[in-house]
Amino acid sequence: MSLWETLARARTASGDEIVLRQRGEIYEIRYNGIELMSNLNHQSEMQLAMRSMWRLNFQANRVLIGGLGLGYSLRALLDLAASDAEVTVCEIIPEVVAWNRGQLAHLAGSPLHDPRSRLVVGDVRDHLASSKGRYDLILLDTDNGPDFVVRPENESLYQDRGIADVAEALTPGGVAAFWSATASSRFEGTLSRYPWSWIREDIALVPGRVDAMHHIYSCAFDSRVLGLKQAS
Structure with missing residues (x-):
């Protein structure tokens, strides 16, 4: 078995260490020694985009993705979006953006180069707070989900204020979907x-296989969008 090779290393202003490493065809980003993302299993990240677009009949033209990752959610979304769609991606770590434009670009087919992509280097929480009623679809693939955040500041995104900001940033018929590594009661x-x-x-x-799962939480004000009966 080949050994891990460190391709790049970065440190945030608060002292957190981010490492990009490779072993064979596997790429992994670690945050303070904890795996944050890899290209080994990305089925659920692609499903996050695909299922949400299907629920909106592929008509979501203003989309927000919180967390660039390795670009898989963005790629899946762009493959289904209209030619005039605008897809905003918020990524707080500049080095992750640089790696997606460099060593990692081939993994998801260079989605940041698509003219429909709009990149915001910053905290998705701040962007949501200033985007009331803007987005038809919001996809949050931020950290590892609500139960296993590696960046403590992301906790608030999954709490009451964060949920309210997400809901207020949706258009009336919009959908918000959260990726999570765990099923979180x-x-x-x-x-x-x-x-x-x-x-x-x-x-x-x-x-x-059914022995290892990731999870998608989808939310909408119109329950029929989720395939549920409308409350009387």
Whole structure:
């Protein structure tokens, strides 16, 4: 078995260490020694975009993605979006952006080069707070989800204020979807306190297997968008 090779290393202003490394065809980004993302299993990241676009009949023209990752969610979204769509991607770590334009660009087919992509280097929480009623679709693939954040500042995104900001940034018929590494009863309780409908879908890391799952939480004010009966 080949050994990991460190391709790049960066440090945030707060002292956190980010490492890009490679072993064979596997690329991995680690944050303070914890795996944050890799290209080994990205089925659920692509499903995050594909299922959400399907729910909106592929008519979402203003989309926000929170977290660039390795570009898989952005690629899946662009492959389904109209030619005049605008897809905003918020990524707080400049080095992740640089790596997606360099060593990692080939993994998802260079989605940042697509003219429909609009990059915001900054915190998605700040962007949401200033985007009331702007987006038809919001995809949040931020950190590792509500139960396993490696960047403590991201906790608030999955709490009441963060959920309210997400909801307020949607257009009336819009959809918000959250990626999560775990099924989170705590997060489900938070979603249930907000006046919208939500569902959880469990996505196999490897198609056909049921022993390891990632999860997608989808939310909408019109429950029919989620395939649920409208409340009377």
